[in-house]
Amino acid sequence: MLSRTADSLFWMGRYTERAGNLARGMQVALRMSGLGSSLGGPEEGLLNEWHSLLVAAGAEPGYREHHAAVTAEAVIRWLALDARNPSSIAACIEAARGNGRAVRTALTVDMWEALNDTWREMRLLAPTAADADRLPGFLDWVRARAHLFNGAAADTMLRDEGWLFVHLGVMLERADNTARLLDSKHDALAGPGSEGAVAYAQWQALLRSVSALRSFQWLYHTRLRPGLVAEMLVVRPELPRSLVSCHGRVLHALEGIAEATGGRRGDPQRIAAEIQDRLAKGRMEDILARGLHDWLTAQINRNIELGRAIQALYLSG
Template sequence: MLSRTADSLFWLGRYSERAGNVARGLGATLRMALLAEPVDGVEREWRALMVAAGCEPGFRERHDTAAQEASVHWLTLDPANPSGIAACVEAARRNARTVRTALTVDMWEAINDTWIEFRRFDSGAICGDRLPGFLDWVKSRTLLFNGAAADTMLRDDAWRFTHLGTILERADNTARLLDSRHGAFAPDAAADAACYAHWQAVLRSVGALRAYQHVYHTRLDPARVAELLLLRPELPRSLVSCYAQVERTLEAISAANGGNPGECQRLAGELHARLRFGRVGGILDHGLHDFLTGVIEENITLGQEIARRYLNGQTA
């Protein structure tokens, strides 16, 4: 496969996944903002989401305070935000158009129809009671694309690079979400209503609130929430699950292209092994923030190594 084709498929998967992740995070933050203390508490919630989405520096350049209206616009319709929903939809469609012949009809229609419908939205779509409906629409379109890819693509290199981008973006999002609220998981954190709301918000952001109840059959506990999102392979958005899939996918790509493992495979295997054999107690005792910061940095390095070995070198 040509590197430019692999590059477009990889970033198609990343941008499509990113749009859905931002929509999930927005939905959870809206609930948290309703519970927060006036002004300062609300601003902290919106800044936490922008940290998780990796777009706080750009927001700070344009706004002095993280008011809800400005934050929602920045994360949804503002084309100046490269991690916002508008930019992700545009970039996903641009990459899909570049590799149109590598996609199935269902995949192309899912992306193209999303792009067409999104262009009809105006600022009224994110105001007041209409915002939750808009966010549900974004999530449903991401699920439609992922389902089309899973159900209709041949398991060849086109599938592998699309899937690789999706899973790498998903791992990055889970790590950033947990890190943005790491204070609620500290061993000395008070198990009060505020911390309970933070644990619930993290689970809602990855669609895992019901999964938690199914696995643990008990009320929310910080160690169990962290374990579910870090170390439980049954959860598709857990870090260990994501990096297991990244490792397998890189092995399949390598086997189909000469069988020579690269640095990206070594990094993926190292990350997977650390999580597979990790224990949540040790992670929390040594500091969840330090652990997640390391994972996020290594995820960036992994993306760079994948780009160097297989893609056009795009790493942003």
């Protein structure tokens, strides 16, 4: 497979997953800001929700270039629609469709229709998507479209090299998002703010953002506790969006790509194996004792390193 084809498939998967993940993060911020308002919380606390989402999305530096202060309305528009933000939902959908169009013949009809229909509907929804009364429905729509694309790829794409690059992009992006979401709420999980009604609501919102609230009860049969929430999202392989689960599939995809390219292995396989081994052998007690924020920061940086290694070995040229 040509490196430019692999590159388009990889980034198509990443951008589609990123749009869905950003919608999930915005739903958490909306839920928490709504809870804060109902409890009469301070305005500063409500804005912290949006600021933490900016940081988690890696979108704060660009936002600061164009905005003097953090406001809910400005952050929502920046993350959802602003063309100046290359990681906004609208920009991700545009980029995913552009990458898919470049490799149209490598996609199934269902995959292309999922991408193209999403792009067309996005153009219709954009003028009012950030309005207060339409935003929740818009975010639900984005999540549903990401599910549709992933389902189309899973159900219709040949399990060949093309599938492996799409799946690799999705799983790498998902792992990065889980780590960033966790880090944005580390105080509610392992810091001085990990007790009380607001912290409990943050744990709930965090689990909802990865569709895991019911799964938590199924696995643990107990009330929410911060250590267990963190454990579920980091080291429980049963959860599809946990770090250990995502990185397991990243490693599996990379091994498949190596076999499909005549045994061409390198830094991607080495880094992915090290990450997976660290996660599989990790104990949540040790991670929390070290400091959840520091541990997650190292994990995010390692994920970035893995992405660069994949780009250098398979996607450049």
